[in-house]
Each structure stands twice: as C-alpha cells, then as structure tokens.
Amino acid sequence: APVATSNGNGLASTNAADVDNKLCASSLDQGCQDYNLPVNDWAHSSLSVVVLGASGDLAKKKIFPALFALYYEGLLPPNVQFFGYARTKMTDVAFREMIAGTLTCRVNSRERCLEAQETFLQRCFYQAGSYDQQQGFISLNTRMSGQEASMPRANRIFFLSIPPNVFLDATGNAADCASSRTGWTRVIVEKPFGRDSDSSKELAEGLGRHLSEEQIYRIDHYLGKELIENLTVLRFSNSVFEPLWSRQHIRNVQVIFSENFGTEGRGGYFDRYGIIRDVIQNHLLQILALFAMEQPVSLDAEDIRSEKVKVLRSMKVVSAEDVVVGQYRAKGNLPAYLDDSTVPVGSLTETFAAVAMFIDNARWDGVPFLLKAGKALHKRYAEIRVQFRHVPGNLYRSKQGSNLDAHTNELVIRIQPKEAIYLKINNKVPGLGLRLDTSRLDLQYQSAFASNDLPDAYERLLLDVVNGDKRLFIRADELEAAWNLYTPLLHALEKNKVAPELYPYGSRGPVGAHYLAAKYGVRWGDLNEDDDE
Numbered sequence: 329a330p331v332a333t334s335n336g337n338g339l340a341s342t343n344a345a346d347v348d349n350k351l352c353a354s355s356l357d358q359g360c361q362d363y364n365l366p367v368n369d370w371a372h373s374s375l376s377v378v379v380l381g382a383s384g385d386l387a388k389k390k391i392f393p394a395l396f397a398l399y400y401e402g403l404l405p406p407n408v409q410f411f412g413y414a415r416t417k418m419t420d421v422a423f424r425e426m427i428a429g430t431l432t433c434r435v436n437s438r439e440r441c442l443e444a445q446e447t448f449l450q451r452c453f454y455q456a457g458s459y460d461q462q463q464g465f466i467s468l469n470t471r472m473s474g475q476e477a478s479m480p481r482a483n484r485i486f487f488l489s490i491p492p493n494v495f496l497d498a499t500g501n502a503a504d505c506a507s508s509r510t511g512w513t514r515v516i517v518e519k520p521f522g523r524d525s526d527s528s529k530e531l532a533e534g535l536g537r538h539l540s541e542e543q544i545y546r547i548d549h550y551l552g553k554e555l556i557e558n559l560t561v562l563r564f565s566n567s568v569f570e571p572l573w574s575r576q577h578i579r580n581v582q583v584i585f586s587e588n589f590g591t592e593g594r595g596g597y598f599d600r601y602g603i604i605r606d607v608i609q610n611h612l613l614q615i616l617a618l619f620a621m622e623q624p625v626s627l628d629a630e631d632i633r634s635e636k637v638k639v640l641r642s643m644k645v646v647s648a649e650d651v652v653v654g655q656y657r658a659k660g661n662l663p664a665y666l667d668d669s670t671v672p673v674g675s676l677t678e679t680f681a682a683v684a685m686f687i688d689n690a691r692w693d694g695v696p697f698l699l700k701a702g703k704a705l706h707k708r709y710a711e712i713r714v715q716f717r718h719v720p721g722n723l724y725r726s727k728q729g730s731n732l733d734a735h736t737n738e739l740v741i742r743i744q745p746k747e748a749i750y751l752k753i754n755n756k757v758p759g760l761g762l763r764l765d766t767s768r769l770d771l772q773y774q775s776a777f778a779s780n781d782l783p784d785a786y787e788r789l790l791l792d793v794v795n796g797d798k799r800l801f802i803r804a805d806e807l808e809a810a811w812n813l814y815t816p817l818l819h820a821l822e823k824n825k826v827a828p829e830l831y832p833y834g835s836r837g838p839v840g841a842h843y844l845a846a847k848y849g850v851r852w853g854d855l856n857e858d859d860d861e
C-alpha cells in the first residue's frame with residue numbers, strides 16, 4: 329500500500345544556501361555541466377516544482393491535486409518541494425489552506441491519506457511576486473535554494489499556469505533569476521500556444537530566447553488520458569486492428585468532444601479563442617494524428633513525434649466549406665453564451681464546430697475524418713468512432729433492413745467518462761428464427777480493470793516531466809504543422825465575420841453538423857441513443 333512516508337527523508341535543510349541571489353544567471357543549463365552526476369540521480373538531487381499562477385483555477389483544480397497524487401503514490405523523489413508563485417499576497421499557511429481543500433485520495437487507496445496530505449502540505453511554500461519583474465523571482469530563488477541546500481544538485485520544474493500575455497515575461501524572469509545552477513530546469517507550457525501560425529511562431533521565438541527546445545514541455549492534457557495513451561497500444565500490439573486501419577476497410581473516423589456546460593467564468597479567455605483553437609486544433613487534432621500516423625520506428629519520443637508530424641503534414645489544410653460553426657443560445661433558465669458577462673456584446677466566437685479533414689496519403693486517401701466539439705451540449709463525453717465499410721455482397725441484407733449504416737461495424741473508443749472500447753458487430757439473435765441484431769464486443773474499464781479511479785492526465789504528464797519523457801508533449805514542428813492546417817480557416821472566419829449557427833443550450837448542437845457529415849455520406853455515430861452506456 330502506498331504510504332505517506334515513502335518519500336520520506338523529511339525536508340531538506342532550511343539553512344540558507346550559499347547562493348548569490350542578487351545576480352541573475354544568464355544561462356539555464358550552466359550548472360548541469362559542472363556536476364558529474366547522472367541526470368536523475370535522486371539520491372543526490374532535489375526536485376522543486378514551481379507553479380506560476382498558483383492562485384488560479386488550473387493550479388487548484390488540476391496541478392496541485394496531481395502533484396499530491398504522485399507524492400502519495402511515492403512516485404516523486406525523496407527531496408521534493410512545491411512552490412506556488414503568483415501576484416496575490418498569501419502566506420505559506422494561507423497557501424496550504426487553499427490547496428488543502430483540493431487534495432483527494434484515490435477511492436481504493438485511502439490508507440494514510442490524511443497523514444500524506446499533511447506531509448505534502450509541509451512541503452508547499454508560496455512566494456508572491458509579479459511576472460514581469462525580477463524581484464519576486466529572486467526571492468523565489470532564495471527560498472528554493474534554502475530548501476534544496478542539502479543536495480549537490482537541484483532540479484527545477486516551472487509550470488506556466490498563467491495567461492498567455494505573461495508567458496514570456498515570466499519565462500524570461502524565471503530563466504534569468506530562478507533557474508537551477510546545479511541541475512536541470514524544465515518548463516511546462518500550457519496552451520494556448522498562440523492564436524495562429526504567426527503568433528505561435530512569435531511565442532516560440534520568445535521562449536527560445538530563454539530556453540532550449542529540450543527544456544520546453546508543451547502540454548496537451550488529452551495526450552495524458554488513459555485511452556489516448558492506449559491508442560497506439562491498441563493499434564500496434566494487436567494484429568487484428570492494424571490490417572483494418574486504412575481506406576480499404578474504414579469508411580470514416582469521427583473524433584467527438586462534448587461538454588454539457590458553457591463557458592461559465594471562462595468567457596473572457598474563451599472569447600479570444602473559440603472552440604476550434606480551444607479544443608479542435610490541439611486536443612482533437614492530436615488524437616487524429618495518433619490515430620492515423622504510421623508505426624513509429626520505436627517508442628522513443630522523437631520517433632513517435634516524427635510520425636505525428638509526418639501525418640499532420642500530409643493533411644489537407646482545412647477549407648471553409650468543410651466547417652460548421654455554432655454558438656449556444658439560452659434555453660429556459662440556461663444562459664446563452666452572450667449572457668456571460670465576460671463575453672463582448674454581439675460576439676461571433678464559436679462554441680461549437682464540426683470539421684471534415686482529409687489525409688493525402690496512400691493509407692487514408694478519401695477517408696473523411698470528422699471532428700466535432702462543443703460546449704453547452706446535452707452530455708459530457710469524448711470519443712473516437714471508427715465506422716467500417718459496408719459488407720460487400722452481404723448475404724444477410726434481407727435480414728437487416730435497409731439502413732446499412734445501422735449494421736456496419738463500428739469501433740468506439742470512449743475517452744471519457746466511463747472509459748471503454750467496444751466493437752459493434754452483427755450477431756444472430758439467439759433462438760430458432762434467423763434474425764440479426766447489433767451487439768457489442770465490449771471492454772468497459774470499470775469492470776475489466778476495477779478501475780473507477782484512473783490517474784488524472786496531469787498526473788501522468790507531470791511524472792513524465794520529472795522523468796524527462798517527452799513522448800506525450802508537443803514538439804515545435806508538430807505545433808507548427810497543426811497551426812498551418814487551421815490558420816487560413818480561422819482567419820477566414822474572422823475576416824468574413826461568419827455568424828455561428830445558434831443551438832439551444834443542452835441540445836446536440838446545430839443541424840449544420842449533420843449536413844456536413846451527410847455531404848461525405850456519413851452519419852454521426854453518437855446520435856444512437858443506445859450507445860450512451
């Protein structure tokens with residue numbers, strides 16, 4: 329059983345380290361070369377995790393709970409400490425109280441949870457300061473150095489959980505004043521990585537002035553979800569799937585994201601981006617790349633990411649004719665997007681979009697990949713649906729009725745909630761007559777793995793950063809390829825002031841999405857009510 333003290337050498341000495349905290353280091357990596365220690369030698373290294381924007385929503389909702397879960401499972405090095413940094417003034421005690429309310433333990437391993445929470449909180453510290461001035465970062469550096477003093481090497485992770493307008497200032501100051509001089513420094517960057525190709529390039533250049541590509545971890549938390557990590561396992565470790573994974577057998581692929589709540593509270597951020605930038609250009613496109621890429625040479629991060637870049641670069645730039653945008657309107661007492669006080673009056677920002685994409689390569693030529701994402705819809709779920717071709721010369725056509733689509737094989741990978749993989753097949757209804765019906769070969773995670781409490785995506789991704797594993801992070805050229813696919817469309821939508829089709833809060837989205845699918849002879853698979861469970 330995981331024990332609270334498994335990390336437990338106690339805190340490093342708080343005696344002030346002999347660090348010149350007035351001078352800012354000019355190079356992030358300089359310390360590493362001075363020490364002849366293996367990179368992750370935790371017997372001789374400490375780890376400090378700094379969350380910039382620690383007073384914010386993401387820090388409270390995801391980052392600190394994930395750090396605690398890793399700590400509780402004994403997956404972090406013995407000499408670990410956590411620092412919050414933001415402009416809000418707070419003492420360590422107030423900070424600990426703030427995050428204490430966010431920590432939870434896994435349903436099936438509550439053992440010594442409260443004790444673990446207590447020791448975790450004792451390792452949490454807070455430094456107030458601005459993002460665009462060095463002073464706060466100098467103080468942060470002093471405090472970190474104090475905690476790290478007993479170890480010859482100090483490794484540091486900075487998580488930029490701040491709005492994009494302060495990314496560069498914060499990175500520059502963290503790099504100059506608070507990067508490690510004795511170990512590695514890694515920086516986790518949250519999306520949005522720009523608004524289009526140009527702004528993304530600008531951001532990349534800005535980050536590049538302070539960090540090497542090796543130090544940058546661009547997070548897409550969908551890549552940390554269990555079923556997405558499993559996607560390549562499913563494809564490349566099962567001989568039954570790979571031969572079917574092409575235009576010869578697959579009629580279309582659908583990647584669907586649906587949320588049953590609106591932008592409540594995040595309208596200010598959301599309005600500048602819209603659902604295409606918020607979800608489709610990153611989360612859904614990443615899923616598509618993993619789904620469609622060729623088998624990588626190895627499981628090495630660079631091999632996987634090179635295959636993703638290759639398939640992204642084989643995709644056709646999204647055309648305005650292949651997109652439907654929508655915006656939710658009020659329904660009963662459920663508010664419209666435009667009722668959000670943080671949204672500008674008359675905003676045309678899309679809260680729903682459906683897109684048809686195509687991959688120009690031998691494997692996927694002509695296969696429509698339909699991506700759909702929306703807020704304020706009827707349910708929350710995310711899934712991949714693979715619809716296979718109709719059976720040629722079907723012997724049983726007369727037993728199945730005229731709706732061929734209803735009887736084609738469909739592989740559903742349900743990312744959330746209730747993670748599952750199932751294949752819809754035609755089967756004889758048991759009994760004397762000959763009647764066919766659709767049944768499922770069904771892998772429900774909850775029952776198959778007794779796992780009603782899977783690790784959160786941020787746990788997996790944070791652990792990967794600690795271990796220097798970049799498989800699940802976005803490489804610069806991947807990002808560039810992704811923006812190249814969507815930038816012309818995004819500019820066209822803005823330039824032409826395209827009015828989104830309104831759909832009622834709580835509905836299945838605008839009708840236009842059905843016409844888009846129908847244009848390619850496709851019916852959205854999530855319309856079947858019986859697929860809900």
Ligand SMILES: NC(=O)C1=CN([C@@H]2O[C@H](COP(=O)(O)OP(=O)(O)OC[C@H]3O[C@@H](n4cnc5c(N)ncnc54)[C@H](OP(=O)(O)O)[C@@H]3O)[C@@H](O)[C@H]2O)C=CC1
Pocket residue numbers: 381382383384385386387414415416459488489490491492493494518519520597
């Ligand atoms: N929340 C979420 O679910 C997700 C968030 N993200 C991204 O993660 C990052 C953090 O998200 P989130 O926590 O929601 O963001 P918040 O808006 O809550 O901002 C985080 C912190 O940044 C500081 N801050 C806010 N606005 C400004 C400003 N204009 N100038 C300087 N500092 C500011 C505030 O701290 P203080 O005033 O104390 O300095 C705030 O607590 C963002 O880049 C966001 O886009 C990505 C995916 C999901």
Ligand SMILES: O=C1O[C@H](COP(=O)(O)O)[C@@H](O)[C@H](O)[C@H]1O
Pocket residue numbers: 549587606607
């Ligand atoms: O990145 C984002 O993701 C969330 C949805 O994440 P999930 O893990 O809860 O599915 C979305 O609500 C948010 O708008 C977007 O920025």
